[in-house]
Amino acid sequence: MSIADIFAESGHDDLLLPFQVNPFGLRGRLVRLNSAANTILSRHDYPEPVSLLLGEVMTIAVCLAGALKYEGVFSLQIKGDGPVRSMVADITSEGHLRGYAAFDRDAVEAAAADGDPTVPRLIGGGYIAFTVDQGADTERYQGIVPLSGQSLVECTHAYFRQSEQLETGLNVAVRKDEFGIWRAGALMLQRMPLDGGDAPAPGKARAVHDLEAHEDAWRTAVVMLSSATADELAGTRIAPDRLLYRLFHESGIVAYPAQPVAEKCRCSRERVETVLVSLSPEEVQDMTVDGLVSVTCEFCKSHWEYDEHALEKLRTHSSGN
Known part of the structure; x- marks a missing residue:
């Protein structure tokens, strides 16, 4: 089935679209959050820097959850000692997304007025935690690393380097369009170890040209991922299938069924x-x-x-x- 067929069948404005870039099976996810992001961010009277950060947290959470097989809730939580004290986004295995931020409004506005709203300026020192909760009868998985970077994308890269030892490329965009509608999107690529991490057979060395091709394919894919603009990631002018085709068709790309995402709270x-x-x-x-x-x-x-x-x-x- 082609990417266009998959997207046409899904018909969702808010989605997670898994894909694979050949020839070395680079795994990727494309996320679009339009009505879900707008519903969540519009209901809170957040200053714009906080909305932008929370939009990134929600979008990254959907990206990361898409890489896991779980039945329950995936959560991304950030705690800091700066003007933004905490941010939380979680998504269930059914695709139900929610998020909120706790902050000092006056301190946020002062920090934003003093310069670019970076992670150190708005969140300060703290940590980022990724949690998978599959219910009372299972053990929770949690990964925690210190906040390290000027942006949440840099902090996520640091997490994968330190905790997962998995090379990851990530491009995230959150913005308001010309009609005042919040939109968010992201592309994530991850490189699996060559040969699935297996060592070469006894007496056989891995071919140098395989290693070189593997490195070249990764570098090319990351360059293409980084070339996606904010309007392409978090907009409606280019459909997800067309964006993936533009970026990766020369390498070869395989897409899998899109998974719907919807804003839905679990309170009652x-x-x-x-x-x-x-x-x-x-x-x-x-x-x-x-x-x-x-x-x-x-x-x-x-x-x-x-x-x-x-x-x-x-x-x-x-x-x-």
Whole structure:
């Protein structure tokens, strides 16, 4: 099936499109987040530098999740001691994406006014964590590395060099279009070890020309990946299949079925109430303001309020079960 056929069948404005660049099987993912990115970023009153950073975090999270086989939730979390204290994006194996940022608005605006909104300037010192959670009965996988780089792309490259020892190329773009719509996109390439990491057969050395061709194919692919513009990555003027064709058709490219991505939060009234009935009376009292306990989801801004009568009803119902 051609790339065009795959994309036509998917029909999704928000997607993850896996592909492979020949002849050495360089693995890649193309991500487009249009309505999903706009929905998430527009619902929060974030300063533009924070929206740009969170858009990158969400897009990189989708790229990385696409390289894994998991049933559950993949999370990318950044913690820092700068104006932006934390950012979180997670995506389920069903493609449900959400994200939020915690920050000091005045400090962000001051930092942005002083110069380019780099990672050291906005986030400061801290770490980036990648987590795969497949449920209570499985062990969580987590990789943590210090923030190292001027941009989140550089920090991601550092993670793969230090923790995965896997050569990775990444190009990410987040922007507002001429209509004020947030759009995001990314291309990621990863080079697998030659021969899948296996050593040559006994008595046989790997051919020098194979090694040279392997290196040349990687360098060429990274140059082409880097040539994709912000408008091509995070726009609508060129379809994903046409972008991949433009970049890699001379090397040869194979695409796989596109996976849809959608903005969807996992919060619910039931989850909130389960947490509330598990709290001690002292904890509930600490949350009470003017006779009400208020709960707001940081991701989607859904809001719930409970007075003492409603809380007592929850406790009675819970104890009755």
